[in-house]
Amino acid sequence: MTTRMSAQPSTASAGAAPSGRRKDRFHRGAGRWLVLAVVGLFALFMISPFLLMVINAFKSPADYSGGSPLSLPQEIYTDGLAYFWQRVNFPVKLWNSVWTSALVAVAGALLSLLNAYAIGVGRVRGRAWIVAVLMIANMLPQEGLIYPLFTMAQRVGLTDNPWSIVIIFTVIQSAFGTYLLASVLGTFPRALLEAAELDGASRWQILWKVVYPIVRPTLSVLMIFFFIWTWNEFFMPLVMLTSNDNQTVPIALSSLQGDRMLDVPTLNAGALVSLIPTFLFFLFFQRTLTRGVTAGAVK
Known part of the structure; x- marks a missing residue:
């Protein structure tokens, strides 16, 4: 009888431990979401130049001069990419x-x-x-x-x-x-x-x-x-x-940049085309880079 009585509290405490951990995890959720939101805003701030480059790379010169660098292109203009490639x-x-x-x-x-x-x-x-x-x-x-x-x-x-x-x-x-x-x-x-x-x-x-x-x-x-x-x-x-x-x-x-004239859409198109090889190179060797850094840290 004593053995059964002593086993019941241990079972209850074992069952209460996971619920306590879940409760603690629930209470820490708000802080985690706040950190995630701050990191997301920082990441958006970091990639904003890349997004502006992509938006302006597909604008025509008339579309760029008639609007603002932050406005979306009215139509997809690819002549800038072809002009940069050939020039x-x-x-x-x-x-x-x-x-x-x-x-x-x-x-x-x-x-x-x-x-x-x-x-x-x-x-x-x-x-x-x-x-x-x-x-x-x-x-x-x-x-x-x-x-x-x-x-x-x-x-x-x-x-x-x-x-x-x-x-x-x-x-x-x-x-x-x-x-x-x-x-x-x-x-x-x-x-x-x-x-x-x-x-x-x-x-x-x-x-x-x-x-x-x-x-x-x-x-x-x-x-x-x-x-x-x-x-x-x-x-x-x-x-x-x-x-x-x-x-x-x-x-x-x-x-592409002259003394008195600057074709911004063509320049952005050229920067986008020039960025693609290094971006692919980084993606291809990203795992190698991660393994090298972590292996050096462990050793």
């Missing part, structure tokens, strides 16, 4: 941006890994000063580097050559990548490296069979950033690439 020879500009950005992403990540392996794992002398110099190099504005870089490109025969952009941005991006990876590899477990050396592994084998599998998520994130950063570069390609066949997408957009 700037967009397929050529797109290909130039794609292959230069892809090469910089791969070469910059590879150079960052080799440099960081020598600094963080190899323990070269003066590694603190090397990392400090790389950090300072990331802070230098491109306006201060353009004259010596342009002079060197002229002397080696890379004037108006996309390979000059690839070489320059590979070095610039790898400075940031080396600074980031060197700090990561500086805390690499020495016992793991010593175990690989005792097994007869060379330094090259240690790099590709021990170090690379661990830092591969970080390298993936660096490659994505290097690609997007190089794609969005404007000033350096504008100076280095003078001919129409070698220019990139950001330069093509700037050609």
